[in-house]
Amino acid sequence: xxxxxxxxxxxxxxxxxxxxxxxxxxxxxxxxxxxxxxxxxxxxxxxxxxxxxxxxxxxxxxxxxxxxxxxxxxxxxxxxxxxxxxxxxxxxxxxxxxxxxxxxxxxxxxxxxxxxxxxxxxxxxxxxxxxxxxxxxxxxxxxxxxxxxxxxxxxxxxxxxxxxxxxxxxxxxxxxxxxxxxxxxxxxxxxxxxxxxxxxxxxxxxxxxxxxxxxxxxxxxxxxxxxxxxxxxxxxxxxxxxxxxxxxxxxxxxxxxxxxxxxxxxxxxxxxxxxxxxxxxxxxxxxxxxxxxxxxxxxxxxxxxxxxxxxxxxxxxxxxxxxxxxxxxxxxxxxxxxxxxxxxxxxxxxxxxxxxxxxxxxxxxxxxxxxxxxxxxxxxxxxxxxxxxxxxxxxxxxxxxxxxxxxxxxxxxxxxxxxxxxxxxxxxxxxxxxxxxxxxxxxxxxxxxxxxxxxxxxxxxxxxxxxxxxxxxxxxxxxxxxxxxxxxxxxxxxxxxxxxxxxxxxxxxxxxxxxxxxxxxxxxxxxxxxxxxxxxxxxxxxxxxxxxxxxxxxxxxxxxxxxxxxxxxxxxxxxxxxxxxxxxxxxxxxxxxxxxxxxxxxxxxxxxxxxxxxxxxxxxxxxxxxxxxxxxxxxxxxxxxxxxxxxxxxxxxxxxxxxxxxxxxxxxxxxxxxxxxxxxxxxxxxxxxxxxxxxxxxxxxxxxxxxxxxxxxxxxxxxxxxxxxxxxxxxxxxxxxxxxxxxxxxxxxxxxxxxxxxxxxxxxxxxxxxxxxxxxxxxxxxxxx
Numbered sequence: 066x067x068x069x070x071x072x073x074x075x076x077x078x079x080x081x082x083x084x085x086x087x088x089x090x091x092x093x094x095x096x097x098x099x100x101x102x103x104x105x106x107x108x109x110x111x112x113x114x115x116x117x118x119x120x121x122x123x124x125x126x127x128x129x130x131x132x133x134x135x136x137x138x139x140x141x142x143x144x145x146x147x148x149x150x151x152x153x154x155x156x157x158x159x160x161x162x163x164x165x166x167x168x169x170x171x172x173x174x175x176x177x178x179x180x181x182x183x184x185x186x187x188x189x190x191x192x193x194x195x196x197x198x199x200x201x202x203x204x205x206x207x208x209x210x211x212x213x214x215x216x217x218x219x220x221x222x223x224x225x226x227x228x229x230x231x232x233x234x235x236x237x238x239x240x241x242x243x244x245x246x247x248x249x250x251x252x253x254x255x256x257x258x259x260x261x262x263x264x265x266x267x268x269x270x271x272x273x274x275x276x277x278x279x280x281x282x283x284x285x286x287x288x289x290x291x292x293x294x295x296x297x298x299x300x301x302x303x304x305x306x307x308x309x310x311x312x313x314x315x316x317x318x319x320x321x322x323x324x325x326x327x328x329x330x331x332x333x334x335x336x337x338x339x340x341x342x343x344x345x346x347x348x349x350x351x352x353x354x355x356x357x358x359x360x361x362x363x364x365x366x367x368x369x370x371x372x373x374x375x376x377x378x379x380x381x382x383x384x385x386x387x388x389x390x391x392x393x394x395x396x397x398x399x400x401x402x403x404x405x406x407x408x409x410x411x412x413x414x415x416x417x418x419x420x421x422x423x424x425x426x427x428x429x430x431x432x433x434x435x436x437x438x439x440x441x442x443x444x445x446x447x448x449x450x451x452x453x454x455x456x457x458x459x460x461x462x463x464x465x466x467x468x469x470x471x472x473x474x475x476x477x478x479x480x481x482x483x484x485x486x487x488x489x490x491x492x493x494x495x496x497x498x499x500x501x502x503x504x505x506x507x508x509x510x511x512x513x514x515x516x517x518x519x520x521x522x523x524x525x526x527x528x529x530x531x532x533x534x535x536x537x538x539x540x541x542x543x544x545x546x547x548x549x550x551x552x553x554x555x556x557x558x559x560x561x562x563x564x565x566x567x568x569x570x571x572x573x574x575x576x577x578x579x580x581x582x583x584x585x586x587x588x589x590x591x592x593x594x595x596x597x598x599x600x601x602x603x604x605x606x607x608x609x610x611x612x613x614x615x616x617x618x619x620x621x622x623x624x625x626x627x628x629x630x631x632x633x634x635x636x637x638x639x640x641x642x643x644x645x646x647x648x649x650x651x652x653x654x655x656x657x658x659x660x661x662x663x664x665x666x667x668x669x670x671x672x673x674x675x676x677x678x679x680x681x682x683x684x685x686x687x688x689x690x691x692x693x694x695x696x697x698x699x700x701x702x703x704x705x706x707x708x709x710x711x712x713x714x715x716x717x718x719x720x721x722x723x724x725x726x727x728x729x730x731x732x733x734x735x736x737x738x739x740x741x742x743x744x745x746x747x748x749x750x751x752x753x754x755x756x757x758x759x760x761x762x763x764x765x766x767x768x769x770x771x772x773x774x775x776x777x778x779x780x781x782x783x784x785x786x787x788x789x790x791x792x793x794x795x796x797x798x799x800x801x802x803x804x805x806x807x808x809x810x811x812x813x814x815x816x817x818x819x820x821x822x823x824x825x826x827x828x829x830x831x832x833x834x835x836x837x838x839x840x841x842x843x844x845x846x847x848x849x850x
Contacts, residue, residue, distance in 0.1 A: 112708040113654030119218050120240070122519070123227055123463050124453060129648045132531060132599040132609035134221040134661040134699060140214045140242065144253070145752075145796060146768065147812055149263070149286065150208045151194070151237065156770040156792065158219050159699060159717035159746040164822045166835060167337055170391050170420050170441075171204045176221055177663065178695045178721030178742035179234030179640065182777075183673035183688065186420075186441045186475050187509045187543075187623040191638075193224065193232035196239045197326060199397050199414030200228070202471045202511060203443040206393045206418040210308045210330060213267040213282035215242045221699075222642045222663065223615025225593030226533035229467055229515050233615035233640045243324065244278035244314040246271040250850050257810075257843020259303075261288040269312070278314045283307070284330075291839055292338045292378040294387070296430060299335075301380060301387060302838075306332035322401045329394040336387040336422060338380050339833035340373045341366060341429040342784070355783020358832060366830035369431040377818060377836050382425040390421045408453045416445040426479070427831055438478035445471040464518035471511045475623070479503040507545040507623050514538045519595070531597040531611075539589035539618045589618040589637050605650040613642045617671070624673070624686035635690050641666040659701035667693040667724075672740075674778055675824050676730060691726035691779075693739055695719065713768075714749040723779065731780045738776050745773040747791075757799070764808075765797040777823045784832060787820035792837075798845075806847040816840040 117128040117137045128135050136158045138148075146157055152172060155163050162175040171184045174192040181191055186205050194201045201207060211217075218238040220228075228236050248270035255263040262285075269280030285307045290300030308330025315323040345367035346353045353364040365372045374381065394417045401410040422439035451465035480503075519533030597611035619637040646661040669690045676685055697719040704712040721742040726734040738744075750768030757763050771791035778785040793815060798808025822835040 212284035244280035301338035622688035665695035790819040
């Protein structure tokens, strides 16, 4: 059979699979066990649930009319739930997974099982993040502080038509509060456990009435660490950050609007702490099982003999200054002109980030592995120019051009097995022991150009068709080199780097070769599209069906150190997504019930993992392609049975597994579950408010989140597994009509501790896990006018 015939047969098989799986997912969506929730901003005058206006399709629309599965969270809801950065959204959005190995940067993001488990800065994820319509290409600043936010929109499924590159799984849109011509001011101060002090303030108003307005906002976050390094008594996992934002809104005429936003900030926190979980059982003289490794009572590192503390918040690290510093700056300029039938919008963005990390890699008292130097700097410029229709005719459209250019530079030093250097003040080089100092240096330039258009045509009073197309031209230029040399005490001396590695040979220093840096270019020139039909059965009942194509550019593995299996290219990935949905407002808008079922055909998905080296020595960081099949269902429920009582409940069911994946080391992984894709995620909450008097209102609330078992590696083996876990949070407060508010909170009430991520460094004798935060509590004072 030729390639075209094979492709057509494969597509017919995928369509058959889609028909059966989407049917099962639809049944799950309509059952009580398959539910998820969405948030809204304010009640209507009659006590019903208010409309939520979102800009998911580049124009303001009622979220119930948009044929996309969306979770929208208002700024007030974010504050009430204690969301301080992107990481905290996981507990509010079913189907979303955000994980961190570092304190303030480079997270991995998954939505409905789609994502890439690559923490390297050059990896652009599969879930796009935009802030006020500016796309953030690099993950260096993706865990930015959330402050003075109007709303967050999480769009599920490929969004390649309007948002473009690296949105195969969805988009997280942040919209900050803009200047207005009415004076306003708000401030909050939170004090809590671990000497927490969080301060936020924002205010603004008219400078020239109806012509020029301004707004300024600031956030300061300080908190001691909740873990301790027993080597020197210093706390670990502390927070120390601040940021500010200044905006101007200029409206010289009724048709022209110019909005400029400048913001910057700095985080200088302790690096995220990890324990060092050994892999060898000295009593049985055999490798440990996964449960034995997690128990931390028997297993030791076979190289150093170290055993982790049984208390997960106690560390023993020989690197006494584990720290992470992140500085960012951004400037955004939006200019718009609105005519009688057409609007023109220009969005120009500039983003600059610099990160420096000093971190023990093995988190033990012995010099097994460490990174004394880890710096990254990214600089991005983007420009989008859009034309859109105005008016109430049957045809609505938006079209535009997009350009992005980013430069990224990374320099990382690693020392491996430095503990075996018999004379720390002298260089040490022994071919029989892979003791080596490595320096990885790369620069990547990304250029992206695109043209796009989307049309919404009302075929009848109730039926609307959406068709969109985007063509993207991506190019990545990479310069990459890794040096190696003998270990000595002077980690900043270039004299130690006597060998330049190329070909990335195995870990024996005697075999290192000398050559120039590797230079690679990858390109992507492909279309993405979206087709949808929406049927407005009644004014409060809307159904839709859609088919979308998303793509993500390929590239090279910049996590490579010096092994042939590491430095390889991966192909671009593509996803065909089919979705059906239902959005309803029932019982006089006192019940909002939304459901969606989906099926994804995921081809050439990019899979990153750290795994043991079969030849021993430094673990391998590998990037590969695989195929996957994903299907599932979600439901959003919000009820307001009586005035003052809000009930939310939600769930996401995701079945995600590899359809084709032959790993060079782990073998055939077909049928294994995808990384970071729990089968079930549940969220829910209740809030009740009542008037105590004419001026005072009291409220009390509780919310919870739960997810089932999740895997941290493609082969789904222990200890790279986190079992099902949940958290409960409580809050209560009183508010005065003058704008003063005082509230108390307890987060993670049961003090449940669980794994949120783990890396496999077993070829160096250990795994390192990341655990969630312990119970926290505190008081918040707020004032707004």
